[in-house]
Amino acid sequence: xKKYGLSALLLLASLQIMANNYVEKNGIVTIEAEDFxxxxxxxxRRWYKFSASTPPHNLTDSDQPHSYNASxxxxxxxxxxxxxxxxxxxxxxxxFTNKAGSMAVLSxxxxxxxxxxxxVWARAYSTGSEDNGLHLGINNTWPASAKRLQLCKHKHRxxxxxxxxxxxxxxxxxxxxxxxxxxxxxxxxxxxMREDGFELDKLLLTTDKDYQPKGIDLL
Ligand SMILES: [Ca+2]
Ligand SMILES: [Ca+2]
Ligand SMILES: [Ca+2]
Numbered sequence: 001x002k003k004y005g006l007s008a009l010l011l012l013a014s015l016q017i018m019a020n021n022y023v024e025k026n027g028i029v030t031i032e033a034e035d036f037x038x039x040x041x042x043x044x045r046r047w048y049k050f051s052a053s054t055p056p057h058n059l060t061d062s063d064q065p066h067s068y069n070a071s072x073x074x075x076x077x078x079x080x081x082x083x084x085x086x087x088x089x090x091x092x093x094x095x096f097t098n099k100a101g102s103m104a105v106l107s108x109x110x111x112x113x114x115x116x117x118x119x120v121w122a123r124a125y126s127t128g129s130e131d132n133g134l135h136l137g138i139n140n141t142w143p144a145s146a147k148r149l150q151l152c153k154h155k156h157r158x159x160x161x162x163x164x165x166x167x168x169x170x171x172x173x174x175x176x177x178x179x180x181x182x183x184x185x186x187x188x189x190x191x192x193m194r195e196d197g198f199e200l201d202k203l204l205l206t207t208d209k210d211y212q213p214k215g216i217d218l219l
Contacts, residue, residue, distance in 0.1 A: 021186075024112045027207035030217060031189065033123075033200040034074040036106040044094055045104045045196050047076040061197070063127045069158055071123065071202045071216040078104055081197030083130045090130075095196045100135035100142035104193040108203070112181045118205040120177045121162040121213050124198065126151045131197030133165065137190035138179045145178045148194060158201055160213040175209060 022031050034049045048057070051074040052067045062084035067073060082088065083095040090096050097103050126132040136146040150165035150172030163172025181187055189203065204213050 022108065022110045024110060024114060024181075024205070027114050027116075028211070029110055029112075029205050030071075031108050031110065031203040031205075032072050032074065033076045033106075033191075033202055034072070035108065036076070036191070037109055038107045040105050041102065041192075042104050045078050045080070045193055047104055047106060047200075048079055049074060049076055066125045066158070066199060069216070071218075075125070075199055075201040076106075077199045078193055078196050081131060083195070084128045084197060086129055088130070096130075097193055098148075100147045100194075101137055101140070101190070101192050106191040108189040108191075109186055110189050110205075111186055113184055114207060115181050115183050116207055118179050118181055118207055119162055119175060119209055119211065120146060120149070120179055121160050121204040121206070121211075122149055122151075122200060123158055123160050123202040123204070123213070123217075124151050124200050125158050126155055126199070128197065130195050131199070133194035134198050134200065135192045135194050136177060136179060136203075137192065138181070139188050140190065142190075142192070143179065145176075145180075148172070149177050160204070160217075179205070 022029050039047055050065050050067055060080035060082050062081060083090060120136050122134060132151040134149045136149060148165040150163050151161045152171035162177045163174050164176040165172045204217060
């Protein structure tokens, strides 16, 4: 009886591990942002989970929560947001960072069947000009091709972007954020802060350059 109990516990533990992992099939995978497995470097800014049942918070934030129409009813926001617009002071290493992987780093283990280059999309909600930049990475590396994901159009609603901000185009060049998955097997997709106040619902990775996510994009 004792032995049976231990096996059941081990089975439950392995099911739990599987439940937290995502699997890429046919060149596409979606990841709920609120499902991150670890968060580090979060002493100055931290990703907080929000849903319809989240109680009010007292962190600096210029807008209301946006759980309505979020995929799986939940999302995350990087708080406090002390730079909501251009008139607020930009403080590097506090409310902004161009150093990918240096602040508020999240990890998402994903099993990939298909190695190769993936176009990375983020479903995010922006209400201002200083809450719409994010860095992405893989396996604790931060390739130039996945820095400075930028949202520009479609404010005040959940919207998808895979645009990289450049010197010439502050709104970002569409369909340019990419990550290279080096082999089949487990890899860790990563997110880190660029601008505080960023609200992230979901990530989508696809090998199809022309793929355009729509709505919640349940897959
Ligand atoms: Ca906010
Ligand atoms: Ca901000
Ligand atoms: Ca979500």
